[in-house]
Amino acid sequence: MMARTVLNQADIARALTRISHEILESNRGAENLVILGIPTRGVVLARRIAETIARIEPTATDVRVGSLDVTMYRDDLGHTRTRTPTRTLVPGNVDGVTVVLVDDVLYSGRTIRAALDALGDHGRPTVVRLAVLVDRGHRELPIRADFVGKNLPSSTAERINLHLLEVDGDEFVSIDGGPLEGADEGVA
Secondary structure, eight states: OOOEEEEEHHHHHHHHHHHHHHHHHHHTSSTTEEEEEOTTHHHHHHHHHHHHHHHHOTTOOOOEEEEOOOGGGOSOTTTSOOOOOOOOBOOSOOTTSEEEEEEEEESSSHHHHHHHHHHHTTOOOSEEEEEEEEEOOOOSSSOOOSEEEEEOOOOTTEEEEEEOHHHHSSOEEEEEESSOTTOSOSOO
16 A cells, blocks of 8 residues: 655644644743654654744744653663664753653654653653644553644554654655555544
């Protein structure tokens, strides 16, 4: 089965702009806001969100953005292919601030659980929010995103592919695999 594109570059840009507005509204501005991306593509998305917030809110002179590697906090290290840890960069102190974790695709919730554990090693934020470009369902843990670019209900046999210019050289979200062509199960 061929991959089906569900978001193009313009769709991704619109979703990130909406998420940026929602973050500002939820936080009542950009004060005391730290945006942390989960490698690899979550870091790119976090930077884009921070840039968009800075454009929307010109008085937001210091939108703090960084990265939070969760590799060594995962509970499935023995069951999945190992990824080389990347550098964690938390800009300043997170005590008493709002932290927005940014990931590309929310699936089981295990990456976010690991991110919460990793974040705890860096301080105690007042509030932690979650922004994802795609929520595909199938949660194994009681975790939900506060800001979602696109809900894409999918079968567990399907794969969501996110390509970003900075990492992949092109930009889109596609779905491949899963049920046979013509089956009623799958993406809405």
